[in-house]
Structures are given as C-alpha cells and as structure tokens.
Amino acid sequence: MPKEYRLLLSYTDAKDSHAIDTYISLGGYESLRKALFDMSPQDIIEEVKKSKLRGRGGAGFPTGLKWDFVPKDHPGPKYVVCNADEGEPGTFKDREILYKAPHLLIEGMIIAGKAIGANEGYIYLRYEYIWIFQRLKDAIKEAYNKGFLGKNILGSGFDFDLYVYLGAGAYICGEETALLDSLEGKRGLPRLKPPYPAQFGLYGKPTVVNNVETLATVPIIINKGGEWYSSLGTEESTGTRLLAVSGAIKKPGVYEFELGSITLRELIEYCGGMKEGSEFLGVIPGGISAPILKEEDLDTPITMEDIAKKGSMLGSGAIMVLDRSVKILSLIRRTSEFFAFESCGKCTPCRDGTAWMTRILVDVEKRGFMTEEDVDMINSIVNEIKGKCFCALGEAAQMSVGAFVNKYKDELITNKVKRP
C-alpha cells in the first residue's frame, strides 16, 4: 500500500499551525532568508525550473518558465498574484493551505516577488472563503510585524507588500486574466491572449499568476533544492500533489501523494474504500471540468500525463468518486447547468452552447431517459462548442458533459424503465 508523502501538509499538522511562531519553529521563513541573501532572482528562477514544478491551478504550466517570461528590465511595477479563487467544483485543497498554513503561501509569494522583481502581491480569495479572509489578513500582519513583509525585508533591501482581495463569487474569475480584470475592479472577463499576464497583466504591468499550492511549494523547493524536488514524482509530473478526495468513500479529505506513486484504485482504497453498500459509478479526476473515468481506467497512476492519456486531466487535483446513488441524468444536468450559470457570456459557443445543452438536459431529466436523438443533439452541440471558445471554461463544459453522455450512453438510452 503506497503511503502519503506529506510535504506541504506537514505544515498543517501542528496545533495552531497557522500562527507564525509554529511556522517558524517548523523551519519557516528560512527559505526566504536563503532567497534574499544567497540567491539572485535568476538563481531562484533556475532553481524552480530545475524542480520542474508545474502549476497546480489546472493548466499545469511549468512555473519556472512562467516566471522567466516576465521581462527582467521592465521599468515600473510588477506584480505577483496568487489565485486563491478555488472555484472548481470538488476542489478544496487550497483552503487547507490558506487556512492552516498561510505563512507557507506568504513566504512563497515573497520569494516569487524577489524572483521576478515585483514589490507587490495580491491574494485573490474567493468570496465563499470569506471565513479565511480575516485569518489571512492576520497572518499578513504577523509577517509584517516580524519584518518578513514591508520595506527592506530583514535588512536585505528588498520590499514586498501583500494584500488580500476578496472576489465576488464567480467561477470565471479563477481564470487568470479574468481574475486580473476583477482585481482591477472591472467585470471579470477573460482577456485576449497574447499578450500574456507575464507581459501585460495587472494594470497592464508584468504579472505572475499562480495557484496557492504552486506558490506554497516554492519555499520547499528553495529550501531543499530543485534537484531534490524533481527527484520526486515522475519525469513529467514532479513532486507531490494535494488531492482533494470526496464522494462515496469512507474517508474523504485532502491527501498528499508523490505523483505517480499511486493509482486511482489505490487512492480509493487508501481513503477507506467505497462507502458501505455503494456501487462504483465513476471517478472525476480533476474537478468537474475533467471528463469522468470509468471502472476500466481505475488503474491509471495519478500523474498529469497518465490521466491525460485516458482522455481526462488531473486539473486541480479534485478527485470525486461517484457511486450508483448518483442519478446520472441529474449529474449531467447539474454539470451543464453549472457551466451555463458560470459562463461569463463573452464568447458565443460557451454562452449559448452550454445554455442550450442545459435546456435539453433539464427536459431529459424530467423525462427520465435519453433518446438517440438527444445524444446526437448533445454531441452535435458539443461539436459546435469544441475548439471555438475564448477560454477553457467552455471547453471544459463541452468535454465533461460530452464525456458523461457518451460514456453512459448505453445506460441512459436503454434505461426505459421509467417510461410512462
């Protein structure tokens, strides 16, 4: 039986783990000293590149590379933004860090600031985490008091200010450019890329947007070395990953595993197995945006590349285990409804396509079964959306709804029992 590898989570174990003293006693802010005094910005970027750390927000873009894209000689301000919008249904891993080890994130952000030459950072916290808002602000205050934030940090001559911003509860504001617009006080619509945030981000200045987990991993990489970090996990997915496991299992929660050290089936086992008397239906491996995987794919190791090979994605690391108590039609309808509700309305395929699908699926759910025509219709709409959207929300909608319908097509169509 594979074992957990608690790299990030080890900071959350202690009582009062959110307090700065606890964090320091665990060796916190040592990496910051190292980064400030012993390393040049380029050294930090190289170290992160060496670790082959990939973004934990969903897209999995190499973090070191992203930082390297920020123009080095840009006059004027640059920004570090932490994406704490965690809006992906099923995901609750970031809140573990935000709530229990905020200093890990703060330290990571200061290091990121040093690496790209930014003197200001923002944490964009989702509205639903309003209960963490105060804790984050307190943590930042503590860090200011200890001299880890503010002017001339620890006498190194580096300044860094950090602010928390509360969003207003829109899924699309997790998309990095929409997040930036929202942070600027505008309507959260994704921006046209290129230019990427690394060139033209917050207020038009070079900006790095990273997920909470990504940034929280940075201090560990600086501390133990990129080399060491990349020795964990597989060639393409290095390190460990927080997995937010939920659904019909006995012990749901946030687990941390070395990537590739465990398969989906083993994970379910590790979490205590399926609930008493429940029958496995499928598993969604990366938040609702990820297409569902069925029984036959359960032996896939949890790495980005292996899950991608099965036509799904590890995404935000939210693993939802579904059992037969879930009505598939309701599940599909609800998924489609979610995307239609959260679609920002900027682009036609997502705005109208998801809403159309939802209407059909609501009808189908009322009826209780699907017909061939319904499946064809959904597939046809899926095709109309596919590859035409402005951002990944529409594509996710199309993929996950399409996967549900096609993978459970036989059951849905033959399920004529309820036919009046």
Place this chain on the structure above:
Amino acid sequence: MPKIELNGREVEFREGETLLNIAWREGENVPVFCYHPKLPVFAGCRMCLVEVEMRGRKGLMPACGTKAMDGMKVWTNSEATKFAQHSVLELLLLNHPLDCPNCDAGGECDLQEITFMHGPTRSRYKFPKRKFEIRDVGPFIDLYPTRCIQCYRCATFYWTIGGGKDWAVFDRGWYTLFGPEKDKFLNNEFSGNLIEVCPLGAITGKDYKFFTRPWEIESVPTISPEDSLGANVYVDVRRRKPFSRGPFVKAGRREDLHKIIRINGRENPDINEFWITDRDRFSHEYNNINRVDYPHLKTEDGSWFKSNWNVALDWIATNLKKAKNPAIISGARGTNESAYAARKLFKETLLINNLDFRKPHLALKNDPIKATLGYSSSNGSVADIDRAEVIIIVGDVRETVPGIGIRLVRASRRGAKLFVLNPYKERYSYEGWAEWVPMRVGGEYKDFVSFLSDRKDELMDKSVLFIISDDSDPNIQSFIGRDVALNERHKLLLLRTLPNAQGFIDVGFSPEPDGLNTKEILEGCRNGSIDFLIIWEVEPLWEYFDRETVEEALRNTPFVLVLTSFWDPSTEYASAVLPITTPYEEEGTRTNLEGYVQYCKDALWPYEGSRPAWWIFKQLIIRLGGDASWRSAKDVFSEIKDVIIPYKDLDPYDVKYEERDFPDYIPTIRKLKRVFRSDKARYEFVPEEFEIAPPEERHIKGRILYWSHHIYKGSYWAFRNPLQKPYIHDKTVFVSPEEGMKEGLKDGDRVILKVKNMEFEVFIRYDERIPAGLWVFKGLFYDVPLNKVLKERYAEIEDVIPVGDAVKS
C-alpha cells in the same frame, strides 16, 4: 517580408497585422460581429474563426485577434472554418427573435447579411427564447435587448471611446444585458454612436424609428454645422434636390424634400475620426419648424407683405443705397462663400467696414490671439491632443465643442495630464478624466496665472496643449497666445464658440481696419448713427447680453433687414425678412477651428422660397452696381481662392477620399470603407510683442448668477429640436445641492430671482458639480430674458424668493 499561407496562396504581411487584416486585404470573406475597425479588439463573438496551422498544430483561431506569424497556414474556407461559422451562427440565433420585419436595422444588419451567407436555414432550438423588455434610455435611443448578440461593441465603445460611466453590463452568460441603470437616461454626449456601433437593431435611434428602410435612403456626405469642429457626417435623405449631382429619386412625398431621416458619422481621421456627438447626430428636425418661407416686407401699417424675390431685393437695395451708414451683424453660421459675399457687399461695394460676427461683450478692438500670435487661429490641431503630455483646458469643452472629447478621454487614458480651469466642474473633471482647477468668477485671470506659476516646474517644460474657448477672459487668451508664441513645445487650440467663426475671420468678415464692431454697431443703432442694419443668422435678443440695449438698438434703427430661416423675435423689429437656407440645404465650405476647409454638400431641397445667403448678397451687390457674376457657391470659392491668401491652394469642392480594403458585405463596416480627408488653410503666424495689462479683479460676494454654454440649449439650431427637449431644462437655474438646501429650496422648486431690481421666475435644479455660491443659467435666453440683467457673463443675485412647489420643468 514574412509570409503566411492563406488558402494555399503565399501572402506577405507587415509585422503586427492580424489575420483578419490580411484576409480582407486579399478579398477573402471573413464575417465578423464583435470586431469593429475603430474599437479595441474583443474577440468574443467567434464569428471570425479561421482554421490555422502553426508548428504542426491545427486549430481554430479568431482572425480578428490573432497576429499573423511567419509560416502560419490559414484557411478561410476550409471545412473546419465553415463548420465554425455555421455553428457560431446557429448559436447566436438561438435567442434572436428574428423580428426583422419590424426591426429598424433591417437591410443594414450584420446578422441578417452574415446569416444569409453562412448561417443555417432553420433552427434546431426547441425551447423558449430569452426575452428582455424594450428599454427607453433617453430621448435619442431605444434598446431592444432581446435582439442583442452580446458582441460587447457597445460597451467597448462607451467605456473606452466615449468615456461614459453610465453604460453597464448586467448579469452574465446568456442573460447578459447591456444598458444604463434602470430608469436612467444616458448622459454621455456620444451615446448616439451606439446606434452605429451595434451590428444589428438592438440599439436604435428614435429619430429613425419605424420610418424608412435603408434602400430608400441616399447618404449625402457633408459637414455638421453645429459646432466649430466640423464633424464629418452622412446625412440620410429620401429625396435629393433634382439639380444637385446624383440621381433624382422620384419616390417619396413632398415633406421628404425637407426631411432629414438621420445623420451618421463619416470617417475623417484628422477631425472627428468616426464618432459624432449627439448634437451633430440628432439635431435635424428643426428643419421644418417655424421656417420663413418667402421674403416678407413690412408695410406702412405694420403688417407683413409676402413678396417675391425681385420686388423684395429691389426695395431693399433702394433702401440700402439711401443708407448712410449700414452695418451687418452675424452669428458666423453661414458658409465661407456667404461670408465672402457679405464682405464684398460691404467692403467693396458699399465701402464700409461695419461687419462683425462676435457677440458684443467679446467684440474687442484688439483680438487677443491675433495680437500675440499674429493670426487669429489655433496654431495647434485637434490631433495634438493625442501627442501632448499636458493639456490645459479653459472653459467647458463638453458644452462648446463636445466633439474633441473623444480625444480628451483617450489622452487621459494614455496618461497625459489634463487640467480644467472652470468655475464649476464640467464633464471631464467630474468624471475624473481631468483635474479640476476652480476659477473664481471675476478673478479668472488671477487664478489662471497662479495655477500656472504654482505648477510651473511640473508642467512648463513638457509639451503642453492649451485648449481655450474664444469667449474666455481675453487676458487669459493673450497670456496663452504669448506663451505659445514664445515656446515651441506649447500649442494652442482655440475653441470657437460660433460654428464658422474661423472661416468668417479668414474671409475678412471683420470690422478691420476701421469699421465698427458689434458693440459699436449696436451703440450706433441706438443713437441713430446707423440707419441700416442687417442681422444675418443670429438672434441678438437670445444670444447677446444686455438685452435692453439690443432692443433699443433694433427699435431705433430705421431699416432692419433680417436674413434668417426662422421666425425668431428680432423679425418683429424688421422692415424686411429674407428667408435663407439652413445649413443642410446649402452648398458651400466651412472652416473648422484649426483651419480645415471642408465642403458641405447640400442634402435637402431649400425650404419653399429660401435662398443661400451668398445669393442674396450677390443680388444686392448687383443692384448696387457692384460686380458679382457667381452662378454657384463654387464660383464664389474660386474668387475666394484668388483673394484670401490662406485659401490659395485649397480645393475643397474636390472631396478626397481613400478606399479601404474593408468588405462590402458587413453593413456596419461598410460605412468605414471610405476615409475622407480635407485640406488645411495655411496661416502665417507672425508673433508680436504684446503687453498684457493685468486686469482689475472684481469679486462679487454672495450669490452669483453665472451664464454658461449648453450643448443643446446653447446651439442656434439644436434647441429647436423636439428630440432634444428632455435634455434642455427650460427656465432653469442650476445650483449646488448645499446651496439649494441653505436657501430652503428643493430640486425642481419654482423661485423668483431678483437681480438688479428685476424679477425672473425660474426653476431650481440641483447639480452637484457646481460650487456653492454659483447659480448657473445655461444656453440661449429664449425662455427667461435673464440677459436683461446680465451685462456680461455674471451678475449678482439680490434675492431669491421661493414661489411654491415643484412643477418640474
């Protein structure tokens, strides 16, 4: 040169070009909705998706937002592209009500055209469509949100170009709704452009509502006469004058001869780019209202005799011949040709220099700009707004020449520093585009100078553009004129408050060298030394301060000839009234505030018997024995060219334009196919030494009645429009809420203002932009004769007596 492969052909492109650019240039059919050549790229509608292969990866990319890269392969007609177009259209049409038969955009609708080209023939959508209510957002515009395809063109325009703050996007996804807040009127003066920007009929103009179809319309390219910017417009009419160029359309009714159906923007990058203000767009309905139809002569018993032109002109010429000291005042609203003809009548035939177009309180012997710069004109240009680092504005731009606002907003967005010096906060300082520097009424010059000296280090070594209206304090004008003459990096943009003032100056419609100016003319009329007064397209009783002098002057003048289009009050004092054409009925040229001499084509048939003013002056010249053989305005201009040096090389009658590669099949883009440009007059600035005598400062304590311009109410034509009435607050004085509260007045209360022992009944309206102590009256004095007590821009209020409650004006 880098290359892409477009539909299998190799095509070269310039760095930074988008795929859409290239495809259109190559004549490929790429439909668009959210893309608009004059707006920032949005790339949301996905109509322009094309199949692209780059580094071995194929995919669909929006042509409008994708920059071409060397080695890209692009297909605008592959299966994938066609499927994308088909899909996007099917999805767009899900919610569209397909109410083309009663939609105003029918016939010039992008959605209609593109659906016919690429769309599905039937809808597979079987559910109820999303519906919104029709929204009334002011006197100009109706919103039909149900038809909206959420292309965001309107929001992009309104926020980034118009700089408006009151256009919102509500909700999201499929229920996205555009428009102002509930029950609010739009208050941005560029709002009319939304109609043109919207690719379909979700935003329609009230003037055009249910009136006609585009194929019945002829668009006449001409110039807006409303302000001195000279915005380029297309005037849409049903039926043109038969003897003007272009086909004579037989269809249509008699009323159509005088009816402008709507006005749209025309692109001229030097002047208005593409955008026109609501005043330019919506003031055209005055054309049928209260017009003078035929020459009218006053008989002995005081009644009017409707005459024909020959009789009238003969009689007037006889009287003019007898006159010892004739004079003419004007409002600088006519064409250059007419002004030149008037000049010729006076300066060359009658040999008298009594011509002036300035208001009496501004009619100085020494024009401050001419005295300092050497020529009375702007030496900067409107385009300088885009280059200046610092822009210092004196006066209220929004109410005088609103059209330059587009560039002011852009300058502010680009980071230029804008300052507005004005007694009250006007639009740009109120909305945060500029910093407000308050000026005390009576102490303007001092405040201006102290502002400049306070900020000297910060401002003066940058490139500075002064924007100043020509009716502001002459001392400030001379100060700026001198500064601009001395400093190469400083430029002046002189906002003319009268539409063709620059042209009138250029062609010599001025009392120089020894004539009487307006003030002296009125004085002369009053004391009887002037015995023949021509009032040409100006309403002295409504426009001039000191109404009593004006009235007395008119009463005492033996012969008053009024050239006007409307039965305005000064016709009561007239011995003869001659009907002249309104601007859209007359061919000619106008000069804008920076010297662009632009050709105005006549869009309409002249109303009944009215004639262009130059023709009347020509007849008088002939009858007085002068020489004038012009047969058309063009003939007059060729004479102007010989006489007026700055206009020597100009040829405005030959309108120049370039054609763009934009496709014909997208109606809203088709309008942008032609780029017009005009020629600029060549002025010579010979700066002169000029001493400014510091003016005495006057401070009024207590409540000040202050007069200011108004975009609609202050315009000779616009205030006559029924359409603009809701924005015109008749009989209204604006005060700050605190001041109102202090006086115990509510918004909308009726009060009696006591000024100089006279009483005026007005309504009070709160305006939070006005500082305490200031009571602002705007526009022409047709509703309350406050100019009886206003001898200049301001006067002291003695008492305010509340009358009773709100009957809202």
